[in-house]
Amino acid sequence: MDIFNLILFILLIFFTAFFVAAEFSVVKVRKTRIDQLAMNANKNAIIVQKILNNLDGYLSATQLGITIAALGLGWLGEPTFHGLIDPFVAWFGLPEAVTSTLSFLIVFLFVTFLNVVVGELAPKTIAIQKSEQIALLIAKPLYWFYIIAFPLIWLLNGSARLLVRVFGFKTNDSQEAALSEEELRLSMSESYKSGEINQSELQYVNRIFEFDDRLAREIMVPRTEIVCVYKDDTLEENLNVLKQEKFTRFPVADGDKDHIVGLINIKEVFHDVFNNHAKPLEEYIRPIILVIEHIPIKKLLIRMQKEQIHMAVLVDEYGGTAGLVTVEDILEEIVGEIRDEFDSDEQPMINKVSPTITVLDGKVLIEDVNNLFNLHLDDSEVDTIGGWMLSQISDIQLGSSIKVNGYEFKVTEIDGHQVKYIEVIRQNNKDEQVIKKTPADD
Structure with a gap:
């Protein structure tokens, strides 16, 4: 060799x-x-x-x-x-x-x-x-x-x-093209699996992408849950409301909730009351934002920042009050639920009780329910799981249930016609495709 x-x-x-x-x-x-x-x-x-x-x-x-x-x-x-x-x-x-x-x-x-x-x-x-x-x-x-x-x-x-x-092809020297949202999501998932980022960082990024698609009506406090003070009530009557509720800002209504004229900050009111300088309610009223309920929350947040107003009233297509959104509601879409010392008794929106039982707040979005249970519930007419239950059962009552694709959705708390909480039970039969409705007291 x-x-x-x-x-x-x-x-x-x-x-x-x-x-x-x-x-x-x-x-x-x-x-x-x-x-x-x-x-x-x-x-x-x-x-x-x-x-x-x-x-x-x-x-x-x-x-x-x-x-x-x-x-x-x-x-x-x-x-x-x-x-x-x-x-x-x-x-x-x-x-x-x-x-x-x-x-x-x-x-x-x-x-x-x-x-x-x-x-x-x-x-x-x-x-x-x-x-x-x-x-x-x-x-x-x-x-x-x-x-x-x-x-x-x-x-x-x-x-x-x-x-x-x-052969009709273009030449391109660039190594990387801009990644689409889905590609970025996949890239972040791979980074999480390899340990480059933690679960919290992954959740924040995913929420940022979802944030861009959210409408204000999807995160609002519905009209039925809005706590107001009324312009025609005496200061003492309104003070009783402020003492009972644990909020910092309250919308002010002129007659009813369809005529909200502004908001008050209880810090100002209590400061003057404690110093014996109480003034009529009208002097505490500050401007509030009124917007259509279908406004994207990213646009609403920009307006809130620009006008330095922390609360917005959402109106429906007929001009009536649909709900209310605060800056905290919007921020929670990015960072998750924000709880303070007054929220200790507040139940989470999604509470996994056991491997087969999950309790949902009625305001949880259908989109989130579909992602959680790998379902395809229709959200074209309503946004929340409580609204979906109402759309499926006209005479809904406590205990009413619906079975769909191996899961049973059962109403566990109801307030008038509003579904407050739903218990989701995973069934053994995963092949069931037809929705079944069970009356409450059969």
Whole structure:
């Protein structure tokens, strides 16, 4: 065996591995991470930035390097291992033509095995798993190879571009396109699974995406639950309301809830009462925002911030009061439920009592119920699970239930015609597709 050829053969395997690792690492590496390292004056990262900004050209350089190394391996393979394989094959005493052919096949398979496994597959796997480290490591050598071989790369790359255009395709050097919302969600899920982010961070990001699609009516305090003070009542009567309820701001109604004229802050009222400077209710009234119930909450939040008003009244298409939204209601769509010392007795919107039983607040959105139980309840007419129950059972009563797709939805608390709480029980039968209605007192 020719030692010089063997050394040259090993070098060509190394060059193949280098260019394969370079190709996969620059394709796989995250540009945002490289930009971050470059901002911290990492010299190799700055070179990788240049590579990523001319990705098409540098991929052509890696392909050229792989091709040259492969041609060299093919040229050196037979003479390098011929002396080693021939005596072994000749030992079988076969005819010379058969011996020569068999020797060539063994050398060909051996060289191909080394090239594919050592030169390509192993470097590819390492480069994919350690793309950032490999990209930083190969940056300088790849950069200089590109500079040296630029005329040939320019010719080959230009020819490839021309061929691509002939078939009607566009050429694009950019590595990364903007990710869609769904792709970002998947990316964040993968980051959570790999431990890069925690569950709270993942939930915040998902809520941000959902926040953009929410309407004010989906998070409002419904009209029936609004606690008002009334302009025509005496200060003492309204003070009794303020003492009983544990809110900071109250809407002020002129006659009824369809005519809300402003809001009061109890801090101002109590401050004057405690200092014996109580004034008529009208002097405490501050402006309140009135908007249509279908306004997106992102627009409502911007308006609240701009006007520095923490409460908005939602009106329906007929001009009547539909509900009320506070800044806290909007923020809870991002950060989750916000509880203070007065909310200790407040039940969570979704309470998982056991593996088979979940208690839902009637105001939970149908969309959230569908996601929670993998159902397809219709939310085209109503928004909440309580509203959906009412739409399915006209004479709804305490204990009324509906069975759908392996789950039983049972009313456990009702206030007039408003469904307050629903118990969801997972049934054994998962194949049931038809909604079944069960009267309350059958």
